[in-house]
Amino acid sequence: MNQKLTDWFKLDNSGKIFPEVSNQRETNTFRVQVALTEEVDSDILQMATEGILERYPMFKVRMKHGMFWNYLDYNTKPFLIQPMTHEVCSALNPRENNCYLFKVLYRNNMIAIEMFHSLADGGGVVMLLQSLVYEYLKLKGYNVTPDNIIKTKYERPVAEEYEDANEKYYNAKNRKHVPEQRAYRIKGTMLPDNLTGLISGTMDTGKVLELARSKNLTMTEYFSALAMDVIYNTQIRYRTHLKSNQAPVKIFVPVNLRKHFPSETLRNFSNFVKTNLVLDRDDITLEELFEHTHESFQNGMIKEELIRKMSENVAFEKNVLLRFMPYFIKRYALKIGYNMLGMKLNTMSMTNIGRVVFPPSMEPYIKDVTAAVAAGKYNAVNCAILSYKDQLKISFTRSILETNIEREFFRHFTEKGLDLKVESNFVEEFV
Amino acid sequence: MKHCDKCNITIETKQQYCPLCHQVLSGESNADARETYPDYISPRRMFLPTTKKVILFLTILSIVILIVINWADFDGRYWSLIPIGGIIYFWFLVRVGLFSKRNIGFRFASLTVLLILLLILIDYEGQSQIHGWSIDYMLPLLLMTCNLAISATIWIRLLDYRDYFLYLLVIILFSLAPIILVLTGITTVSWPAIAAFGVAIAILLFIVFFFPKKIKEEIKKRFHA
Numbered sequence: 001m002n003q004k005l006t007d008w009f010k011l012d013n014s015g016k017i018f019p020e021v022s023n024q025r026e027t028n029t030f031r032v033q034v035a036l037t038e039e040v041d042s043d044i045l046q047m048a049t050e051g052i053l054e055r056y057p058m059f060k061v062r063m064k065h066g067m068f069w070n071y072l073d074y075n076t077k078p079f080l081i082q083p084m085t086h087e088v089c090s091a092l093n094p095r096e097n098n099c100y101l102f103k104v105l106y107r108n109n110m111i112a113i114e115m116f117h118s119l120a121d122g123g124g125v126v127m128l129l130q131s132l133v134y135e136y137l138k139l140k141g142y143n144v145t146p147d148n149i150i151k152t153k154y155e156r157p158v159a160e161e162y163e164d165a166n167e168k169y170y171n172a173k174n175r176k177h178v179p180e181q182r183a184y185r186i187k188g189t190m191l192p193d194n195l196t197g198l199i200s201g202t203m204d205t206g207k208v209l210e211l212a213r214s215k216n217l218t219m220t221e222y223f224s225a226l227a228m229d230v231i232y233n234t235q236i237r238y239r240t241h242l243k244s245n246q247a248p249v250k251i252f253v254p255v256n257l258r259k260h261f262p263s264e265t266l267r268n269f270s271n272f273v274k275t276n277l278v279l280d281r282d283d284i285t286l287e288e289l290f291e292h293t294h295e296s297f298q299n300g301m302i303k304e305e306l307i308r309k310m311s312e313n314v315a316f317e318k319n320v321l322l323r324f325m326p327y328f329i330k331r332y333a334l335k336i337g338y339n340m341l342g343m344k345l346n347t348m349s350m351t352n353i354g355r356v357v358f359p360p361s362m363e364p365y366i367k368d369v370t371a372a373v374a375a376g377k378y379n380a381v382n383c384a385i386l387s388y389k390d391q392l393k394i395s396f397t398r399s400i401l402e403t404n405i406e407r408e409f410f411r412h413f414t415e416k417g418l419d420l421k422v423e424s425n426f427v428e429e430f431v
Numbered sequence: 432m433k434h435c436d437k438c439n440i441t442i443e444t445k446q447q448y449c450p451l452c453h454q455v456l457s458g459e460s461n462a463d464a465r466e467t468y469p470d471y472i473s474p475r476r477m478f479l480p481t482t483k484k485v486i487l488f489l490t491i492l493s494i495v496i497l498i499v500i501n502w503a504d505f506d507g508r509y510w511s512l513i514p515i516g517g518i519i520y521f522w523f524l525v526r527v528g529l530f531s532k533r534n535i536g537f538r539f540a541s542l543t544v545l546l547i548l549l550l551i552l553i554d555y556e557g558q559s560q561i562h563g564w565s566i567d568y569m570l571p572l573l574l575m576t577c578n579l580a581i582s583a584t585i586w587i588r589l590l591d592y593r594d595y596f597l598y599l600l601v602i603i604l605f606s607l608a609p610i611i612l613v614l615t616g617i618t619t620v621s622w623p624a625i626a627a628f629g630v631a632i633a634i635l636l637f638i639v640f641f642f643p644k645k646i647k648e649e650i651k652k653r654f655h656a
Binding site for chain 2 (some may be wrong): 008010064066067068069071073076084085086088095107108110193198199201323324403406407410411414415419420421422423424425426428429430
């Protein structure tokens with residue numbers, strides 16, 4: 001496979017909407033971060049990044065405007081790593097970033113990648129980060145091996161990594177549009193200057209899994225139901241007569257479609273399942289929410305339903321009217337459409353990246369792994385979950401000052417006797 | 432390690448409060464403990480924001496005054512358009528021409544087009560007896576200059592040639608306009624139009640002969656639907 005075969009890429013289906021609807025507050029970026037057991041050497045990290053970008057031409061791109069759609073074009077400018085600042089998942093600044101659509105950040109013993117969602121989803125970024133850390137440790141002179149888990153820079157990129165898998169698996173016959181109701185929005189005091197708060201808690205994976213299994217649930221189902229319960233208890237209960245509290249609480253959970261369809265793509269290939277329940281009684285119990293969550297996730301995960309949701313989006317993109325509308329008009333059409341339909345459909349997003357595996361030879365150098373997604377005006381509190389070895393790390397990002405959702409969420413586990421170690425960026429001290 | 436008795440959590444920090452419940456933490460942090468996340472740094476101040484505001488205010492104020500005077504003393508001519516056009520062009524020159532980090536091809540092309548429009552405005556709204564100089568001389572000669580400027584840029588910065596290709600093509604297309612004006616008899620002076628046409632065709636032929644694949648690909652990228 002010749003890597004110079006093409007030096008530009010069409011945006012994938014989900015990637016097309018993000019450039020139009022992103023701004024300083026709704027940044028649509030997310031972060032995956034590795035803490036090593038030793039200090040990060042920024043010069044070696046810069047070298048490792050440059051080496052890895054040759055392996056992943058998919059990420060060595062900048063966005064350009066075409067007549068009808070944006071596209072990703074090969075970026076000739078050098079990529080520069082940056083020291084981490086107080087900003088979490090902030091908007092990408094093309095000027096300080098040479099127009100790249102992702103950042104590599106370092107601080108003390110941490111390496112982080114912040115990615116714009118047009119380019120890849122969580123699965124793709126984890127692969128990139130694994131390669132980067134491997135390359136870094138290799139350049140440091142440690143004896144690490146890839147063990148077929150990690151793509152190294154000595155391999156050639158393959159075409160499957162760039163494919164738009166949505167387009168491949170969509171079915172034009174199964175694309176019924178199901179209208180949705182506006183979701184409940186978490187209330188709070190917005191943080192100024194587009195600041196984002198980050199609080200993460202680390203627990204033992206086995207114990208949490210035991211807890212979920214005891215209710216016959218998966219971990220994601222358990223967390224989603226718990227998040228609903230926390231939102232209900234802190235924001236809705238005994239205030240159900242208010243009009244705004246009668247909207248359904250919807251926890252948006254991305255589904256990694258690579259596990260459901262045979263695809264190796266690095267680009268966006270995910271869909272979602274959602275909880276959807278109006279919490280308008282004063283006596284809703286956690287058990288009830290467990291049941292609802294389990295049921296709606298089971299139904300959402302059926303293959304026909306996943307294909308339907310995928311095809312709904314692809315069909316929208318293939319609409320002749322939209323397709324041949326010049327870009328400068330289309331961007332406003334997309335923006336208005338998203339503001340009316342897309343943005344307000346979720347209360348909270350809860351991303352479960354799953355287990356991140358490193359080869360045994362690398363594990364002694366890696367302390368923990370963290371993920372975080374951007375929080376905005378409508379999804380004021382978001383959550384990202386990830387496990388590495390026996391540590392389960394739950395990270396909440398928020399655009400509001402209040403922390404009662406995080407507090408109640410974590411207290412649920414500490415009350416059950418689990419040990420919880422917390423990290424925070426103490427955003428409340430900034431203002 | 433510090434501990435919050437209320438939330439029953441442990442945390443490694445030099446801060447005094449629990450991030451979840453904002454109660455005082457108990458225990459001592461390790462001597463070599465560091466904050467996980469960096470401290471707040473206030474964002475950089477923008478380039479002289481007050482100066483910019485003052486200039487913008489004066490600009491808009493003068494535009495309003497010009498319109499008011501023109502309207503109050505209206506004699507069938509919209510003379511205020513000329514200074515207003517000049518002011519707007521000045522703003523574009525500063526914003527796009529000097530302080531913008533945008534693609535230089537875009538800056539050349541947009542400023543040229545704006546300058547041509549401004550000159551046509553001055554030509555036909557001005558009090559001079561001689562009309563048509565803007566279309567006869569300025570239009571073809573400015574397009575020709577722009578053509579040469581973008582070509583020179585591509586020549587000097589060959590690495591980023593793809594960034595400028597499109598603007599070059601647009602200006603080449605525009606350069607064919609004066610020759611049409613000559614052929615239809617709208618303009619009487621033909622030599623500037625012919626010169627501009629010649630330069631445009633020469634550059635176009637050069638691209639077609641030496642970069643046929645690249646130009647094809649660039650067009651494919653820009654026009655995929």
